[in-house]
Amino acid sequence: MTAMAEGLNVSRVNKSFALKESRLEVLRNIDLEIATGEFVAIIGASGSGKTTLLRILAGLDQADSGTIQLNGASVQGVGPERAMVFQEPRLLPWLSVEANVAMGLELMGESRTDALRQARHYLDLVGLTAFYDAYPRQLSGGMAQRVGIARGLAISPDILLLDEPLGALDAMKKIRMQQELERLWREQNITMVMVTHDIEEAIYLADRIVILSNDQKSALQVMRVDLPRPRQRSDSRFVAYREALLDTFHLNDTADADATSNATETTP
Amino acid sequence: MKKVATYQLARTLRFDRTPLPPLVLGLARACRPYLGRYAAVIVFFGLWQLASTLGWLNPAVIPPLDRIVMALINALQNGSLAGDIGISLQRSGIAFGASILIAIPLGLAMGSFRSIEKTLDPILQLFRQTSALALYPVFILLLGLGEASKIFVIFWASVFPLLMNTITGVQQTDPRLIEMARVFGASRLEVFRRVVVPSAIPSIFVGLRLSATSTLLLLVAAEMIGANQGIGFQVMNAQYNFQTPLMFAAIFLLAGLGLLGNYLLVLIQKRLCRWESHETA
Numbered sequence: 001m002t003a004m005a006e007g008l009n010v011s012r013v014n015k016s017f018a019l020k021e022s023r024l025e026v027l028r029n030i031d032l033e034i035a036t037g038e039f040v041a042i043i044g045a046s047g048s049g050k051t052t053l054l055r056i057l058a059g060l061d062q063a064d065s066g067t068i069q070l071n072g073a074s075v076q077g078v079g080p081e082r083a084m085v086f087q088e089p090r091l092l093p094w095l096s097v098e099a100n101v102a103m104g105l106e107l108m109g110e111s112r113t114d115a116l117r118q119a120r121h122y123l124d125l126v127g128l129t130a131f132y133d134a135y136p137r138q139l140s141g142g143m144a145q146r147v148g149i150a151r152g153l154a155i156s157p158d159i160l161l162l163d164e165p166l167g168a169l170d171a172m173k174k175i176r177m178q179q180e181l182e183r184l185w186r187e188q189n190i191t192m193v194m195v196t197h198d199i200e201e202a203i204y205l206a207d208r209i210v211i212l213s214n215d216q217k218s219a220l221q222v223m224r225v226d227l228p229r230p231r232q233r234s235d236s237r238f239v240a241y242r243e244a245l246l247d248t249f250h251l252n253d254t255a256d257a258d259a260t261s262n263a264t265e266t267t268p
Numbered sequence: 269m270k271k272v273a274t275y276q277l278a279r280t281l282r283f284d285r286t287p288l289p290p291l292v293l294g295l296a297r298a299c300r301p302y303l304g305r306y307a308a309v310i311v312f313f314g315l316w317q318l319a320s321t322l323g324w325l326n327p328a329v330i331p332p333l334d335r336i337v338m339a340l341i342n343a344l345q346n347g348s349l350a351g352d353i354g355i356s357l358q359r360s361g362i363a364f365g366a367s368i369l370i371a372i373p374l375g376l377a378m379g380s381f382r383s384i385e386k387t388l389d390p391i392l393q394l395f396r397q398t399s400a401l402a403l404y405p406v407f408i409l410l411l412g413l414g415e416a417s418k419i420f421v422i423f424w425a426s427v428f429p430l431l432m433n434t435i436t437g438v439q440q441t442d443p444r445l446i447e448m449a450r451v452f453g454a455s456r457l458e459v460f461r462r463v464v465v466p467s468a469i470p471s472i473f474v475g476l477r478l479s480a481t482s483t484l485l486l487l488v489a490a491e492m493i494g495a496n497q498g499i500g501f502q503v504m505n506a507q508y509n510f511q512t513p514l515m516f517a518a519i520f521l522l523a524g525l526g527l528l529g530n531y532l533l534v535l536i537q538k539r540l541c542r543w544e545s546h547e548t549a
């Protein structure tokens with residue numbers, strides 16, 4: 001694989017877990033190149049290894065083999081250039097909202113006052129100006145997830161990794177948060193890699209959609225979404241992408257890596 | 269409707285028709301929630317007083333409350349209990365303090381390091397299950413009949429609840445929060461300081477309150493068995509001398525000490541864990 005100097009380069013990554021008597025192969029020879037500033041969505045059935053891939057990118061898990069490079073440098077373990085937004089908000093319940101967001105900055109060596117000042121800035125960005133002093137348990141699920149996003153953005157990472165961040169939200173909140181995520185991505189000029197099981201969410205947000213399948217023998221499928229932003233869910237081309245993606249899932253067994261380009265061509 | 273009824277009841281109780289001053293009404297209203305909460309206590313003490321003054325109970329055994337209170341006030345005023353209160357506070361204070369100093373750091377270490385826990389747990393379980401009172405004679409043989417053995421037996425009983433709850437608190441830390449801190453670059457020490465310790469605090473306070481209860485229990489036991497000073501000693505001493513009001517005064521003092529200790533711990537916990545008491549959205 002040729003190494004790109006810019007962006008994130010995942011090359012031949014394998015990962016399996018030891019079960020009682022066998023090994024569970026979860027990721028097999030994953031190759032993926034993500035350009036700086038790109039928005040990539042990872043979709044796939046549950047158990048297909050989406051979280052595992054994201055955790056490897058974050059440095060929380062180690063791949064069995066393969067390399068991951070960020071802007072040409074090999075990635076080992078966790079690092080401040082990669083931030084993570086978890087599926088559950090994972091806020092520290094004993095810290096105020098602003099202190100939660102500031103924690104990452106403090107861990108990077110910023111003074112408490114500086115960290116808090118920047119934390120408030122990012123809370124403003126996610127629309128939580130009125131909640132600096134609130135405690136996590138006073139927040140709704142959507143608000144808590146925004147704090148998680150603010151906390152990730154606050155350390156100014158090159159890449160924000162998001163693991164189904166909107167999975168627990170109701171339909172209305174979800175759509176609002178998708179709009180907000182897109183705005184943040186645009187304004188912050190940041191690379192986002194987001195795991196989702198929501199096909200519409202992926203089409204709405206992503207430049208490219210990576211499809212992980214449970215079937216280890218087929219390679220990663222990638223679909224580019226060529227739609228102007230902000231995208232309209234009712235747009236006929238949006239609908240066509242959705243159909244194509246659904247097809248991809250139904251036709252998992254026969255589809256190969258090229259199904260992606262086929263899929264886009266099926267646009268009516 | 270209810271308010272009117274209360275008002276009328278208040279007026280009836282005053283046996284006259286003059287309107288009640290607002291202060292009295294306000295006071296009554298302010299007391300109402302407590303009235304409900306402490307109704308059982310009030311009724312208990314009321315019955316006590318009544319039963320004793322009317323001779324339903326032998327006042328030589330269960331004196332009326334006013335005589336107990338008088339005995340308490342007298343003893344406090346003429347200072348005859350001061351030495352006992354002082355020595356009891358000292359014994360329990362040193363033992364409880366030692367428990368805190370040993371159990372919390374040890375518990376944090378045992379909760380954090382599996383190897384330390386595995387090594388120490390069997391022996392601690394053995395110690396913990398052995399009644400402190402059963403060991404008191406051993407402590408007396410080892411440390412003499414003086415202060416050391418008393419303090420040690422109190423310490424023995426109070427250290428384990430705190431230790432066990434500290435360990436539990438540490439082990440119950442949400443691993444997802446630890447992982448989150450790690451992703452944001454927290455070192456092991458930072459994870460411990462920023463995640464593990466704060467999340468163990470509620471459990472540590474449970475331990476502190478259990479430990480305080482044990483402290484008081486063993487304080488009294490130790491003072492009853494082999495002491496010539498202390499509130500617990502005074503309970504026994506007053507009983508020997510048929511000074512039942514003084515005996516009850518000392519018992520009340522012990523109860524008050526327990527309540528005060530618990531109240532202080534709750535107060536500190538509320539200050540430290542303000543996040544717990546906040547309303548949810």
Ligand SMILES: Nc1ncnc2c1ncn2[C@@H]1O[C@H](COP(=O)(O)OP(=O)(O)O)[C@@H](O)[C@H]1O
Binds near residue numbers: 024026045047050
């Ligand atoms: N630490 C682990 N140990 C063993 N099996 C694991 C572990 N983590 C994930 N798995 C398994 O790997 C597979 C992929 O998991 P995951 O990446 O969480 O899937 P997804 O996020 O796509 O739902 C699942 O079958 C899961 O049970």
Ligand SMILES: [Mg+2]
Binds near residue numbers: 050051052
């Ligand atoms: Mg997952």
